[in-house]
Amino acid sequence: MKYRFQIIPSLCIGCRTCELACAFSHAHDKKPGRSRIYPIAYAPDKYVPVACLQCDDAACVKSCLFNALRRNDETGAIELDKERCVKCMACVAACPFGCALFDDVHDEVVKCDICEGTPACVQFCPTKALVYEKIPV
């Protein structure tokens, strides 16, 4: 892994720009999909942008009986191979953080893929609550 995706909840203001950016950057067939990142309030005016933690020992990878979830060594993201996915929802049910979900707009299972190295949410977050940086060697 060469990169790291970091969440700083104290900086999150719940503006949901990341949600918008994510949905639109994953648009296809002229429709934005469901976002993979969700700022959620844990207290009044206090938010956590919940996004996939790209776990080392990921439950989603373990749960996939068809090897559709694989680590991209460059970006560090666990990517869902759409060609392999049969939408059985095992990963959606297994992920302890609910970060694999069903996009009912496009009828497909989705999860954060760090936008193949240029995460839109990071780009658009106005408070820099989301960081994607190269890990110092």
Place this chain on the structure above:
Amino acid sequence: MRLDSVESLNRLRNESRQRLDARKKKIFVCLGPGCLAAGSDQILEEFNKLLAQENIKDYSLEAIKKTGCHGLCARGPIVVIEPEGIFYSKVKKNHVSQIIEKTLKNGELIESLLYSENGSKKKITDYRDIPFYANQYRIGLRNVGKIDPDEITDYIASGGYQALARVLTEMKPQNVIDEITQSGLRGRGGAGFPAGRKWATCAKVESDVRYVICNGDEGDPGAFMDRCIMEGDPHSIIEGMIICSYAVGSREGYIYVREEYPLAVINLQKAIDDARSYGLLGENIMGTDHCFDIKISRGGGAFVCGESSALMKSVAGDVGEPRAKYIRSVIRGLHDKPTVLNNVESFATVPVIIDKGAEWFTSVGTEKSTGTKAFSLAGKVINTGLVEVPMGVTLRHIIFDIGGGVPAGRQFKAVQTGGPSGGCLPADKLDLPVDFDTLTEAGSMMGSGGMIVMDDRTCMVEVARYFLEFLVKESCGKCVPCREGLYQLYKLCTKICEGKATEDDLVLMEKLSDTIRKASLCGLGQSGPNPFVSTVRYFRDEYLAHIRDKKCPAGVCRNLTTFTINDKCTGCLACISVCPVDAITGEKKKLHVINQELCTRCGSCYDICKFDAVDIQ
């Protein structure tokens, strides 16, 4: 009694030969499929019973030998008395005592049981003088009809396992492959792939495990050559397989026998068990380092399991469906290991090639198709039976010189070669040589050796429909062109037979046939349209008659043919007695009438009527 060296095999051979030669006089009772169905086992029993009661000079119980198919099945049950070669045909159980009294005791011939050519009164005593036999050259069938398949010592006495001894002690595996390659032996199952090349490729693949499989599925309707070798000379197959296992480096072999051949399974298993106890199968064969054993694997009644990849799936216990063979079975076959699959006749030929040499084998047959081929001659031919001839003889020679031509004074119309995947060839193709390549150019193929002769009372459209129905039922159903395409081809062919088709249908069928051939996954589909394509090529007029004129020229297709009795009828009751469905009514000396609802258009009444009173429209 384990043979742990070549010397012990040689000793056993000499002993067995002496024992057999000491008793010059022998009685052979054919227990081949045709004769067995006609009750030859009871004839054998009768001989055993009567000879046990009396003490006839030279003819003790050991003189009686049951054998596999002698060959001239049309004349069965067959009994042969050696060394004179006295050929008694159509023998019944109540003839046995006569044979013992007259022939065995007094050397007299029983005229009524002797053979004569069709239409001739002259009797032929020695079967070797009968044209059917005289014109044959037997290699694969060399022992069938001459030995008791249950007696390993018979096989050894006739030279069996001598080739194996030489291979194991004097030849290296590569020498064996070279010999088979130089002999030009091509797969006798129908595809005609060079056996030597197949063995060489398998031997070269890096693997700890390799398999040798014998294809005993013989699914072609009308073919029974492999059955007769399996039942009549099982050791020849075993010996061929052991030689192959040595050449390619295999320890495990299978003989896949179709479900419909239970007797073949019994005889093969006995031979395998005997070979084991004689140290010819199992560990340290004949005292050498080579180990190889054979198991029998039974089919489940599917024609498609004769296809090599489907066969291997079946052996492995899976559903017998073929796979695309872009990676061939010699490289990844049974259990994904390198596998040699060869036909029964191919393996049975191997020991002879080793014994007599590749050069000798190439001196028989043609340049590209060396050696001989066994055929099962069936259908509208006088001498139905088992035939083996050098490659390159003509169809005419097989059907007329050996087969005796078409019976009941009818005309030859076509011959179907190569089973359902083959095709029909008309009279003007009779002078084509029979080999792997020539018939294919003409639109048929030699195939595994089934040869069905048809006369002028055969409708070629109905023949196509019949074989298409067979293929539709036997298709595994995996790929679209075969499952759906052959089905639609069959339905359209049925439409033609019913007189409901148009010329557009014929065009559609030809287009469909092309797609089925090009797109099918396996050989069954790829050659599936052949019954239609070959008959429409040579008998197009017959198709057009069905379509345009709504007529069946041969008088076969039910919807298009009517059998009626005209006023030449004398009321002799002959047709009434032969009608298989009791469709004819009438009294003696009164006009007979055919019930059209019941009539199956079989033509038995037409054939038997001496007064030309039956009209076919």
Place this chain on the structure above:
Amino acid sequence: MVHITINGKVVKAREGEMLLAAIRRQGIDIPALCHHEAVEPTGNCRLCMVEITREQWQGWKKYVTSCLYPVEEGLIVSTHTPELIEIRKNLLDLQLARCPNSEVIQQMAEEYGLTKSSYESRPDADNCIMCYACTRICEVLGKNAISAAGRGHDKIITPPFGEPPPDCIGCLACAQICPTDVILWTDDNTVRTIWDKKFDLISCSQCGKTTITRDFADYLIETRNLPREYFDTCDECKRKNLAHKMGDIVTAVEEVTL
């Protein structure tokens, strides 16, 4: 890395991959109804057939299904010759006779110029094209609950003896992978029915929304060594829970810092 020629253009292909992948990477549209990345190719539909040749073959060519043919150095591939288009059209013509009511087949046939089949339609036709995708996927996940039974034209996809399959876990993989949506299922409240077998759906312990079947979850827990608790709640509630957990940590850190 090998080099093959596709429709006249020399391209690179990965060693060991099938022609279909190399062809599709070039953006060439080739139909392949029975193909899916999650299962081994079988070559049932024959639509992905291409023409291959080599320089040494002196004009001789072969038709192969690209889903099953591995790339080889020097292979020359044509994907849309007139003969191939004719073959695909005729195959779709046959499919249309088999499944006249399938929209997917109708659409594909139309792309090849067919509005109706040249052949007699199968009576009481369902939409199953016998592609084996459902049986293959069930085999991959290790259950083999359904299979192809019978031979030839009467072949059907069925559970053993036509009864509710004892091995089925209600994961819906077969229904989802079916290219013609033949396999039907219903989710009624907390009960799922597929192949005439009823399954209990897990209800989220927090909001009650249903997720996957109990049997499917149990199968994943056992065979994949996953904690049971992961499956008790739905994804939405799990996100909320994570937010709250993280929020607790943030609050605690703030308190400490303060």
